[in-house]
Amino acid sequence: MYTLGEFVLRNKDHFSYSIEALLRLFSSIKLASKAIHKEVNKAGLTEKIIGSTGITNIHGENQQKLDDFSHKAFIESFKSRNVVCGIASEESKDFIVIKKGIKENPYQYIVLIDPLDGSSNIDVNVSIGTIFSVYMRKSSIQMDLTIEDFLQKGNQQILAGYIIYGSSTILVYSTGNGVHGFTLDPSIGTFYLSHFNLHFPKEEKIYSINEGNYAKFPEGIKKFIRYCQEKKENRPYSARYIGSLVGDFHRNLIQGGIYIYPKTDSSPEGKLRLLYECNPMAFLAEQAGGKASNGKKRILDIEPSRLHQRTPFFCGPVKMVSQLEKFMENCK
Ligand code: AHM
Ligand code: MG
Numbered sequence: 001m002y003t004l005g006e007f008v009l010r011n012k013d014h015f016s017y018s019i020e021a022l023l024r025l026f027s028s029i030k031l032a033s034k035a036i037h038k039e040v041n042k043a044g045l046t047e048k049i050i051g052s053t054g055i056t057n058i059h060g061e062n063q064q065k066l067d068d069f070s071h072k073a074f075i076e077s078f079k080s081r082n083v084v085c086g087i088a089s090e091e092s093k094d095f096i097v098i099k100k101g102i103k104e105n106p107y108q109y110i111v112l113i114d115p116l117d118g119s120s121n122i123d124v125n126v127s128i129g130t131i132f133s134v135y136m137r138k139s140s141i142q143m144d145l146t147i148e149d150f151l152q153k154g155n156q157q158i159l160a161g162y163i164i165y166g167s168s169t170i171l172v173y174s175t176g177n178g179v180h181g182f183t184l185d186p187s188i189g190t191f192y193l194s195h196f197n198l199h200f201p202k203e204e205k206i207y208s209i210n211e212g213n214y215a216k217f218p219e220g221i222k223k224f225i226r227y228c229q230e231k232k233e234n235r236p237y238s239a240r241y242i243g244s245l246v247g248d249f250h251r252n253l254i255q256g257g258i259y260i261y262p263k264t265d266s267s268p269e270g271k272l273r274l275l276y277e278c279n280p281m282a283f284l285a286e287q288a289g290g291k292a293s294n295g296k297k298r299i300l301d302i303e304p305s306r307l308h309q310r311t312p313f314f315c316g317p318v319k320m321v322s323q324l325e326k327f328m329e330n331c332k
Contacts, residue, residue: 002193004030004171004182006291014177017136019159021107022175025134026160031185033130033163033171034189036070036116040128040165041186050123057094058308066122067091070115070130071271083107085137086145088307090114090276095307097151105116109158110135112276117162121308127166133280133289134159154279154300159244161280162246172250175289198253200290202319206257207320208241208248216264220295220328224260227323245272249281249315253288258316258324262295265303270294270312274304278313291321295328309313 002010004026013020034074038099039049057063078084079098088095098294111134118128135208137149137158161173181195202238207228214222227282228237240257248259259281263270272278282292282299292299292315302311314324 004193006117007180007182007193009076011049011177015158015175018107021083021109022159024107024226025111026079027075027082027304028081029031029072029132029161029163029171030191031081032073032115033069033169034184035186036041036066036074036130036163037078037165037169037186038150039066039069044147059090064116064119064122066128067116074113074130075117084109084111085189086110086149088112088275090117090273090308093308095145095147099144108137108141108150110137110145110258112279114276117277118242119247121242121247126243127164127242127247127250128292129165129244129250130163131246131277131280132159132161132274133157133283135296136264147307150275151304153303154274154282157279158285160218162284164246164247164250166247166250170250172198172284175286176283176287179284179288189268190191194262199288200253200285202322203259204256204317205234206240206252206255207237207239207260208239208252209241209260209262210241210243213264214324216266217262217332218328220331221260221262222323224324227327231296236255245277245281249284252316253284256317258314258320260324263312267310269310271310272313273298274302274311275307275323278311280313281313281315285315289318290316291318293321293325295325 015022027251043064044325051061055063068246070282113130135152139146160205163171172181179198183190183194184191278299285292
């Protein structure tokens, strides 16, 4: 049985940068995710975690206590491991600079993170997750970090992944050499390899979309939904929607399905954030033999202009995403 650390070391040629840095990055991610796992599992027992902080976050949403706890857990954990120079989080308006001299912090990695995704599911005991994305900084190590260090195209990611806090806690990642999953054994606090080289299965089975918004969808999406429901070939597909991107993506990766979050009348740019939700999932999807698109363009090729930029997001097996793109194209 391989632990995450042992697996990373044995596959050091999967990462073109410093292996010590990768181990430190994982050390930070594991530490924070275990703290969140522990809180999630006793959420019903403690006022500390259930409910809202009473603060409206930068997206105009009610910040949950677990959102805040998770944000702080990751920031502290990355700070303590001396491997990251800057962090952008869904819970913070601006990027956060880790202040350390070059000598003390020679590593120049940039992290973008959604510390706790699917917050509407926290209080009802449904799967939630963390999504992370890592880049090399672009600016010189001698200079201050700039927003350009964070506004990189998804195709520049050197590490991306998620942690799902579900019936078990699983960490899934890719460095551009396949997608691998590790399940936490909570009795000893160790992640063990459980899903080697994940790939979307050959047969498509599922479509995942918040169909309650049907009336607000573009015509191409309505057509695609009707296509999914048609009795033809291997259709109709099953409808499955948790409302946690990590949970929906993880199930669709294992069982074969497409995740759909289009623009709507009320969210003309879509709902999901490009940099710390869509790009890491798109990177994983492609590594697992799938595809991710905004309806017209590959997600990983979008040039970002804002930290909290939103985008329509369609992600899953190539055949399904390409079919959806065709409907979108014919419906302009
Ligand atoms: P969050 O980051 O505020 O939790 O929002 C992102 C979540 C995704 O996890 C999920 O897929 C989507 O929002 C659900 O949105 P909706 O409730 O509109 O279906
Ligand atoms: Mg989110």
